[in-house]
Amino acid sequence: MDQPQEQTPRRENERPRPPVGDIQMIVGGTTSAGSSKKARKTYLRIVQSVQLTGSTPKMARLDNPSIGFLEEDARRLHHPHDDALVVSIQAGDYNMHRVLVDNGSSANILYYPVFQQMGIGRERLVPTNAPLVGFGGTRVCPLGVITLSMTVEDYPQQITKDVVFLMVDCSSAYNAILGQPTLNAWKAVTSTYHLMVKFPTE
Template sequence: MADYTTRRVLVDNGSSVDILYYPAFQQMRLGQDQLRSVNLPLVGFGGMKVQLVGTITLPMVVGAYPQQIAKEVNFLVVDCSSSYNAIIGRLTLNIWKAVTFTYHLSVKFPTEYGEGQVQGDQLAARKCYLAMLAVDKHVQTMSIDERRITAEPTEVLEDIPLDKNNPKKFTRVG
Protein backbone atom coordinates (compact mmCIF):
# COMPACT_ATOMS: atom_id res chain seq x y z
CA MET A 1 0.00 0.00 0.00
CA ALA A 2 1.66 3.24 -1.17
CA ASP A 3 5.02 1.39 -1.38
CA TYR A 4 4.70 0.14 2.22
CA THR A 5 4.20 -3.48 3.20
CA THR A 6 1.06 -3.19 5.26
CA ARG A 7 0.01 -5.87 7.70
CA ARG A 8 -3.08 -6.11 9.90
CA VAL A 9 -5.53 -5.36 7.08
CA LEU A 10 -9.06 -6.54 7.72
CA VAL A 11 -10.84 -7.93 4.67
CA ASP A 12 -14.49 -7.21 5.41
CA ASN A 13 -17.20 -8.32 2.97
CA GLY A 14 -19.70 -6.41 5.10
CA SER A 15 -17.98 -3.03 4.87
CA SER A 16 -19.26 -0.70 2.15
CA VAL A 17 -16.08 1.44 2.28
CA ASP A 18 -12.32 1.07 2.48
CA ILE A 19 -10.82 2.57 5.62
CA LEU A 20 -7.29 3.66 6.46
CA TYR A 21 -6.72 4.41 10.13
CA TYR A 22 -4.94 7.67 10.86
CA PRO A 23 -1.99 6.12 12.76
CA ALA A 24 -1.20 4.01 9.66
CA PHE A 25 -1.55 7.13 7.49
CA GLN A 26 1.01 8.88 9.72
CA GLN A 27 3.42 5.92 9.70
CA MET A 28 3.37 5.97 5.89
CA ARG A 29 4.61 9.57 6.08
CA LEU A 30 1.95 10.71 3.65
CA GLY A 31 1.41 14.44 3.54
CA GLN A 32 -1.71 16.09 4.91
CA ASP A 33 -1.91 17.89 1.54
CA GLN A 34 -2.74 14.52 -0.09
CA LEU A 35 -5.97 14.29 1.92
CA ARG A 36 -9.17 15.48 0.32
CA SER A 37 -11.63 16.91 2.83
CA VAL A 38 -15.01 15.33 3.48
CA ASN A 39 -17.70 16.77 5.72
CA LEU A 40 -19.77 13.62 6.13
CA PRO A 41 -19.54 11.34 9.16
CA LEU A 42 -19.00 7.63 8.81
CA VAL A 43 -21.76 5.67 10.52
CA GLY A 44 -20.77 2.26 11.82
CA PHE A 45 -22.80 -0.89 12.33
CA GLY A 46 -23.76 0.10 15.87
CA GLY A 47 -24.87 3.57 14.78
CA MET A 48 -21.72 5.21 16.17
CA LYS A 49 -20.58 8.20 14.09
CA VAL A 50 -16.90 8.76 13.31
CA GLN A 51 -15.72 12.04 11.82
CA LEU A 52 -13.49 11.56 8.80
CA VAL A 53 -10.05 13.14 8.58
CA GLY A 54 -10.39 12.99 4.79
CA THR A 55 -10.10 10.68 1.80
CA ILE A 56 -7.01 9.55 -0.06
CA THR A 57 -6.36 7.43 -3.12
CA LEU A 58 -3.43 5.05 -2.69
CA PRO A 59 -1.88 2.52 -5.05
CA MET A 60 -2.08 -1.07 -3.79
CA VAL A 61 -0.27 -4.15 -4.98
CA VAL A 62 -1.82 -7.40 -3.77
CA GLY A 63 -0.34 -10.87 -4.19
CA ALA A 64 3.08 -12.23 -5.06
CA TYR A 65 4.75 -11.61 -8.41
CA PRO A 66 3.64 -12.47 -11.06
CA GLN A 67 0.17 -13.40 -9.71
CA GLN A 68 -0.61 -9.96 -8.37
CA ILE A 69 -2.90 -7.04 -9.06
CA ALA A 70 -2.08 -3.35 -8.84
CA LYS A 71 -5.01 -0.98 -8.38
CA GLU A 72 -5.68 2.39 -6.82
CA VAL A 73 -7.98 2.29 -3.80
CA ASN A 74 -9.99 5.20 -2.36
CA PHE A 75 -9.68 5.13 1.43
CA LEU A 76 -11.63 7.05 4.03
CA VAL A 77 -9.10 8.15 6.66
CA VAL A 78 -10.50 7.96 10.18
CA ASP A 79 -8.91 8.95 13.47
CA CYS A 80 -10.09 6.35 15.94
CA SER A 81 -8.51 3.47 17.77
CA SER A 82 -8.18 0.14 16.02
CA SER A 83 -5.84 -2.82 16.10
CA TYR A 84 -6.02 -2.82 12.28
CA ASN A 85 -4.19 -0.52 9.89
CA ALA A 86 -6.85 -0.66 7.20
CA ILE A 87 -10.10 -2.27 6.14
CA ILE A 88 -10.70 -3.48 2.60
CA GLY A 89 -14.42 -3.50 1.87
CA ARG A 90 -16.89 -4.90 -0.61
CA LEU A 91 -16.34 -2.33 -3.37
CA THR A 92 -12.62 -3.01 -3.69
CA LEU A 93 -13.10 -6.77 -3.37
CA ASN A 94 -15.59 -6.58 -6.26
CA ILE A 95 -13.20 -4.49 -8.38
CA TRP A 96 -10.50 -7.09 -7.74
CA LYS A 97 -13.03 -9.85 -8.59
CA ALA A 98 -11.85 -11.40 -5.35
CA VAL A 99 -13.27 -14.39 -3.54
CA THR A 100 -12.81 -14.52 0.21
CA PHE A 101 -12.48 -17.69 2.25
CA THR A 102 -13.03 -16.59 5.83
CA TYR A 103 -12.38 -20.01 7.34
CA HIS A 104 -8.96 -20.17 5.67
CA LEU A 105 -8.18 -16.43 6.04
CA SER A 106 -7.55 -16.35 2.31
CA VAL A 107 -8.42 -14.08 -0.61
CA LYS A 108 -8.10 -15.28 -4.21
CA PHE A 109 -8.35 -13.14 -7.33
CA PRO A 110 -7.74 -13.50 -11.07
CA THR A 111 -4.59 -12.03 -12.66
CA GLU A 112 -3.05 -12.06 -16.13
CA TYR A 113 -0.76 -14.87 -14.97
CA GLY A 114 -3.22 -17.09 -13.17
CA GLU A 115 -4.87 -17.08 -9.79
CA GLY A 116 -3.38 -14.76 -7.17
CA GLN A 117 -3.76 -15.35 -3.47
CA VAL A 118 -3.17 -13.55 -0.20
CA GLN A 119 -3.06 -15.63 2.98
CA GLY A 120 -3.82 -14.28 6.44
CA ASP A 121 -2.20 -15.27 9.71
CA GLN A 122 -4.55 -16.97 12.20
CA LEU A 123 -2.55 -15.93 15.26
CA ALA A 124 -2.29 -12.29 14.14
CA ALA A 125 -6.01 -12.22 13.29
CA ARG A 126 -6.88 -13.54 16.75
CA LYS A 127 -4.64 -10.93 18.44
CA CYS A 128 -6.27 -8.13 16.42
CA TYR A 129 -9.73 -9.38 17.30
CA LEU A 130 -8.97 -9.59 21.02
CA ALA A 131 -7.28 -6.17 20.95
CA MET A 132 -10.35 -4.66 19.29
CA LEU A 133 -12.58 -6.06 22.01
CA ALA A 134 -10.31 -4.60 24.69
CA VAL A 135 -10.06 -1.18 23.00
CA ASP A 136 -13.69 -0.71 22.06
CA LYS A 137 -15.40 0.78 25.10
CA HIS A 138 -18.74 0.79 23.28
CA VAL A 139 -18.87 -2.99 23.06
CA GLN A 140 -21.29 -4.34 25.58
CA THR A 141 -22.09 -7.98 25.88
CA MET A 142 -25.48 -9.17 26.94
CA SER A 143 -25.73 -12.13 29.17
CA ILE A 144 -28.29 -14.55 27.82
CA ASP A 145 -29.63 -17.18 30.14
CA GLU A 146 -30.41 -20.45 28.49
CA ARG A 147 -33.83 -21.72 29.43
CA ARG A 148 -34.73 -25.20 28.42
CA ILE A 149 -38.41 -25.87 28.39
CA THR A 150 -39.14 -29.54 28.25
CA ALA A 151 -42.62 -30.87 27.99
CA GLU A 152 -43.56 -33.52 30.49
CA PRO A 153 -45.47 -36.51 29.11
CA THR A 154 -49.15 -36.54 29.98
CA GLU A 155 -49.22 -40.33 30.07
CA VAL A 156 -46.85 -43.24 30.59
CA LEU A 157 -44.90 -43.98 27.41
CA GLU A 158 -44.45 -47.51 26.11
CA ASP A 159 -40.97 -48.63 24.95
CA ILE A 160 -41.06 -50.19 21.46
CA PRO A 161 -37.90 -52.09 20.42
CA LEU A 162 -36.46 -51.15 17.01
CA ASP A 163 -33.88 -53.95 16.87
CA LYS A 164 -34.50 -57.26 18.62
CA ASN A 165 -30.75 -57.91 18.86
CA ASN A 166 -29.97 -54.51 20.39
CA PRO A 167 -32.19 -53.55 23.36
CA LYS A 168 -30.66 -50.02 23.45
CA LYS A 169 -32.38 -49.18 20.15
CA PHE A 170 -35.96 -48.33 20.98
CA THR A 171 -38.53 -45.59 20.68
CA ARG A 172 -41.32 -44.51 22.94
CA VAL A 173 -44.95 -44.26 21.98
CA GLY A 174 -47.81 -42.85 23.97
Protein backbone atom coordinates in the same frame (compact mmCIF):
# COMPACT_ATOMS: atom_id res chain seq x y z
CA MET B 1 -40.57 -2.22 34.34
CA ASP B 2 -42.83 -3.81 31.71
CA GLN B 3 -42.64 -7.53 31.41
CA PRO B 4 -41.96 -8.89 27.89
CA GLN B 5 -45.09 -10.22 26.26
CA GLU B 6 -45.18 -13.95 25.66
CA GLN B 7 -45.84 -14.94 22.09
CA THR B 8 -48.67 -17.42 21.60
CA PRO B 9 -47.59 -20.39 19.51
CA ARG B 10 -49.05 -20.33 16.01
CA ARG B 11 -51.61 -23.00 15.18
CA GLU B 12 -50.99 -25.23 12.20
CA ASN B 13 -52.30 -23.77 8.90
CA GLU B 14 -52.75 -20.37 10.59
CA ARG B 15 -51.54 -17.37 8.61
CA PRO B 16 -48.20 -16.05 10.00
CA ARG B 17 -48.16 -12.62 11.64
CA PRO B 18 -46.83 -9.75 9.54
CA PRO B 19 -43.42 -8.36 10.52
CA VAL B 20 -43.38 -5.68 13.21
CA GLY B 21 -40.92 -3.48 11.30
CA ASP B 22 -37.85 -3.34 9.08
CA ILE B 23 -34.18 -3.40 10.05
CA GLN B 24 -32.18 -1.70 7.33
CA MET B 25 -28.56 -2.22 6.33
CA ILE B 26 -25.77 -0.07 7.73
CA VAL B 27 -23.96 1.98 5.10
CA GLY B 28 -21.45 4.78 5.07
CA GLY B 29 -18.67 6.37 3.15
CA THR B 30 -18.31 8.02 -0.23
CA THR B 31 -17.04 5.29 -2.52
CA SER B 32 -20.45 3.95 -3.54
CA ALA B 33 -22.85 6.71 -2.67
CA GLY B 34 -20.92 9.91 -3.25
CA SER B 35 -20.44 12.67 -0.72
CA SER B 36 -23.61 14.72 -1.22
CA LYS B 37 -26.80 14.11 0.76
CA LYS B 38 -28.80 13.63 -2.46
CA ALA B 39 -26.33 11.05 -3.78
CA ARG B 40 -26.50 9.04 -0.54
CA LYS B 41 -30.33 9.04 -0.60
CA THR B 42 -30.31 7.84 -4.21
CA TYR B 43 -27.84 5.07 -3.33
CA LEU B 44 -29.99 3.90 -0.40
CA ARG B 45 -33.07 3.75 -2.64
CA ILE B 46 -31.18 1.56 -5.10
CA VAL B 47 -29.81 -0.94 -2.56
CA GLN B 48 -33.16 -1.27 -0.77
CA SER B 49 -35.20 -2.04 -3.89
CA VAL B 50 -35.41 -4.91 -6.33
CA GLN B 51 -36.30 -4.10 -9.92
CA LEU B 52 -37.51 -6.75 -12.33
CA THR B 53 -37.44 -6.32 -16.10
CA GLY B 54 -39.12 -8.27 -18.86
CA SER B 55 -35.87 -9.65 -20.25
CA THR B 56 -32.82 -11.10 -18.59
CA PRO B 57 -29.77 -8.88 -19.20
CA LYS B 58 -26.92 -10.53 -21.04
CA MET B 59 -23.92 -11.20 -18.84
CA ALA B 60 -20.52 -10.20 -20.20
CA ARG B 61 -18.33 -13.18 -21.04
CA LEU B 62 -15.55 -13.60 -18.53
CA ASP B 63 -12.18 -14.76 -19.79
CA ASN B 64 -11.02 -15.49 -16.25
CA PRO B 65 -11.27 -19.06 -14.94
CA SER B 66 -13.79 -19.86 -12.22
CA ILE B 67 -12.50 -19.31 -8.68
CA GLY B 68 -13.16 -21.81 -5.91
CA PHE B 69 -11.76 -23.25 -2.69
CA LEU B 70 -10.74 -26.80 -1.86
CA GLU B 71 -10.55 -28.49 1.51
CA GLU B 72 -6.77 -28.67 1.11
CA ASP B 73 -6.71 -24.84 1.13
CA ALA B 74 -7.71 -25.02 4.80
CA ARG B 75 -5.26 -27.71 5.92
CA ARG B 76 -2.71 -25.18 7.17
CA LEU B 77 -5.23 -23.89 9.73
CA HIS B 78 -6.22 -25.19 13.14
CA HIS B 79 -9.92 -26.06 13.18
CA PRO B 80 -12.37 -25.08 14.42
CA HIS B 81 -11.51 -21.37 14.32
CA ASP B 82 -13.33 -18.06 14.42
CA ASP B 83 -10.47 -15.87 13.21
CA ALA B 84 -11.02 -12.78 11.09
CA LEU B 85 -9.76 -12.69 7.51
CA VAL B 86 -6.62 -10.54 7.87
CA VAL B 87 -4.03 -10.04 5.11
CA SER B 88 -0.86 -8.09 4.33
CA ILE B 89 -0.64 -5.80 1.29
CA GLN B 90 1.88 -3.40 -0.18
CA ALA B 91 0.77 0.22 0.04
CA GLY B 92 3.10 2.40 -1.98
CA ASP B 93 6.60 1.66 -0.67
CA TYR B 94 5.40 0.07 2.57
CA ASN B 95 4.29 -3.42 3.56
CA MET B 96 1.06 -2.95 5.49
CA HIS B 97 0.16 -5.79 7.84
CA ARG B 98 -3.08 -6.49 9.74
CA VAL B 99 -5.48 -5.39 6.99
CA LEU B 100 -9.00 -6.66 7.69
CA VAL B 101 -10.96 -7.99 4.71
CA ASP B 102 -14.59 -7.10 5.45
CA ASN B 103 -17.30 -8.10 2.95
CA GLY B 104 -19.83 -6.16 5.02
CA SER B 105 -18.10 -2.79 4.86
CA SER B 106 -19.36 -0.32 2.27
CA ALA B 107 -16.09 1.64 2.41
CA ASN B 108 -12.33 1.14 2.59
CA ILE B 109 -10.92 2.52 5.84
CA LEU B 110 -7.39 3.71 6.62
CA TYR B 111 -6.48 4.59 10.19
CA TYR B 112 -4.64 7.84 10.88
CA PRO B 113 -1.57 6.34 12.68
CA VAL B 114 -0.77 4.40 9.48
CA PHE B 115 -1.06 7.60 7.44
CA GLN B 116 1.43 9.26 9.81
CA GLN B 117 3.91 6.36 9.59
CA MET B 118 3.84 6.51 5.80
CA GLY B 119 4.88 10.17 5.91
CA ILE B 120 2.20 11.32 3.49
CA GLY B 121 1.46 15.05 3.45
CA ARG B 122 -2.04 16.11 4.53
CA GLU B 123 -2.36 18.10 1.32
CA ARG B 124 -3.13 14.79 -0.43
CA LEU B 125 -6.32 14.42 1.60
CA VAL B 126 -9.56 15.27 -0.20
CA PRO B 127 -12.22 16.69 2.16
CA THR B 128 -15.45 14.72 2.64
CA ASN B 129 -18.66 15.28 4.56
CA ALA B 130 -19.84 11.65 4.57
CA PRO B 131 -19.89 10.29 8.15
CA LEU B 132 -19.57 6.62 9.01
CA VAL B 133 -22.07 5.03 11.39
CA GLY B 134 -21.08 2.01 13.46
CA PHE B 135 -23.20 -0.67 15.08
CA GLY B 136 -23.39 1.32 18.30
CA GLY B 137 -24.82 4.29 16.41
CA THR B 138 -21.65 6.34 16.91
CA ARG B 139 -20.94 8.71 14.03
CA VAL B 140 -17.31 9.04 12.94
CA CYS B 141 -16.35 11.90 10.64
CA PRO B 142 -13.42 10.93 8.37
CA LEU B 143 -10.45 13.29 8.18
CA GLY B 144 -10.62 13.01 4.40
CA VAL B 145 -10.29 10.71 1.42
CA ILE B 146 -6.97 9.46 0.07
CA THR B 147 -6.07 7.28 -2.92
CA LEU B 148 -3.17 4.84 -2.51
CA SER B 149 -1.62 2.37 -4.92
CA MET B 150 -2.04 -1.17 -3.56
CA THR B 151 -0.20 -4.31 -4.63
CA VAL B 152 -1.45 -7.72 -3.56
CA GLU B 153 0.50 -10.99 -3.76
CA ASP B 154 3.89 -11.61 -5.40
CA TYR B 155 5.04 -11.14 -8.98
CA PRO B 156 3.92 -12.40 -11.47
CA GLN B 157 0.62 -13.43 -9.81
CA GLN B 158 -0.26 -10.03 -8.42
CA ILE B 159 -2.45 -7.02 -9.04
CA THR B 160 -1.67 -3.34 -8.50
CA LYS B 161 -4.59 -0.91 -8.38
CA ASP B 162 -5.47 2.44 -6.86
CA VAL B 163 -7.66 2.12 -3.77
CA VAL B 164 -9.75 4.97 -2.34
CA PHE B 165 -9.71 5.06 1.48
CA LEU B 166 -11.67 7.04 4.03
CA MET B 167 -9.19 8.04 6.73
CA VAL B 168 -10.41 8.02 10.32
CA ASP B 169 -8.69 8.97 13.56
CA CYS B 170 -9.75 6.32 16.07
CA SER B 171 -8.26 3.25 17.72
CA SER B 172 -8.39 -0.10 15.95
CA ALA B 173 -6.75 -3.51 16.09
CA TYR B 174 -6.18 -3.19 12.33
CA ASN B 175 -4.23 -0.80 10.13
CA ALA B 176 -6.87 -0.70 7.39
CA ILE B 177 -10.12 -2.29 6.23
CA LEU B 178 -10.73 -3.46 2.68
CA GLY B 179 -14.45 -3.34 1.93
CA GLN B 180 -16.88 -4.10 -0.87
CA PRO B 181 -15.66 -1.43 -3.37
CA THR B 182 -12.16 -2.90 -3.57
CA LEU B 183 -13.19 -6.55 -3.37
CA ASN B 184 -15.66 -6.06 -6.23
CA ALA B 185 -13.17 -4.07 -8.32
CA TRP B 186 -10.60 -6.86 -7.88
CA LYS B 187 -13.25 -9.55 -8.63
CA ALA B 188 -12.07 -11.07 -5.37
CA VAL B 189 -13.64 -14.14 -3.77
CA THR B 190 -13.23 -14.54 -0.02
CA SER B 191 -13.59 -17.49 2.32
CA THR B 192 -13.59 -16.98 6.08
CA TYR B 193 -13.43 -20.76 6.56
CA HIS B 194 -10.21 -20.99 4.53
CA LEU B 195 -8.98 -17.54 5.69
CA MET B 196 -8.13 -16.81 2.09
CA VAL B 197 -8.80 -14.34 -0.72
CA LYS B 198 -8.56 -15.39 -4.37
CA PHE B 199 -8.71 -13.11 -7.40
CA PRO B 200 -7.89 -13.31 -11.13
CA THR B 201 -4.58 -11.94 -12.39
CA GLU B 202 -2.99 -11.53 -15.80
